[in-house]
Amino acid sequence: MEALVNLILQFGNLNKQQIEFLLSKVEMLELKKDEYLSEAGKVPRYVGFVLEGVFRFCYYNNRGEEITNYFVDEGNFVSDHEKFESQMVASEYVQAVTDCKILVFNKKGWDQISDTIVGWDMMKANMVKKCLTLAMERRSPLVSEDATTRYLSFIDAFPNLVNRIPLSYIASYLGITQQSLSRIRRNIR
Known part of the structure; x- marks a missing residue:
């Protein structure tokens, strides 16, 4: 939990009560190797923070070949964020490459944080921006x-x-x- 809080505090300030409220909305989830956090054709259920393990984002191309699009490891958020926020059906899979332990927020809890903590939406936007920038830096070469x-x-x-x-x-x-x-x-x- 400390690693999650430390990452979030890089994007803004939260007082002790706000941190406690945020942590009250999180739950531990363990996935075995090859299980899915999110699946194509389904609405993503969670935003997660990886404590242990590695995830990959993948999809199938028009020839039926599996394409790995991205990896996420410890200390990072893992989510099909756009589809999670809009509660739309995902077009790719988020799969555990190893056994994984993650802290997850469901949509209701995630929205309650936004509704309760002033400034959370800006912190969240900055977290998403950092994740996207990192992904672009890793992909563009x-x-x-x-x-x-x-x-x-x-x-x-x-x-x-x-x-x-x-x-x-x-x-x-x-x-x-x-x-x-x-x-x-x-x-x-």
């Missing part, structure tokens, strides 16, 4: 670089994930085959 450089950029962006997630997910994220990724890894050792 992948567009124009060769495969080896994309892999090295991945290692820089996600240094703690390389040995924690399947190579197939990394290859999908980088837009290359698993065989190409294996060759790249052999060549840079």
Whole structure:
């Protein structure tokens, strides 16, 4: 809980009562590897803060191939935020890559925080902005670089994930085959 509070306090000030109110709206959720926090075709139920584990955002393209779009690890929020806020059906999956422990807010609790804490909406907007900026910084090098450089950029962006997630997910994220990724890894050792 302390890590969640510390992250939130980077975006504004809350007094002790506001922090207690915020924490009264959170619950612990444990997901096993391969379980979903959110699924395509369903309305996302939670905004989560990752205590332990790794999640990935993925979808299926028009050829039925699974594409990994993004990873989220400890100390970060995980949510299909736009669909959660508007309570619309999600178009991608948020899947546990490892066993995960997260603190979650359901929609009712999340809205009660907004209705009760003055300034929460601005703090929330700044948190979302930071998450989107980080995602863009991590994704944009992948567009124009060769495969080896994309892999090295991945290692820089996600240094703690390389040995924690399947190579197939990394290859999908980088837009290359698993065989190409294996060759790249052999060549840079």
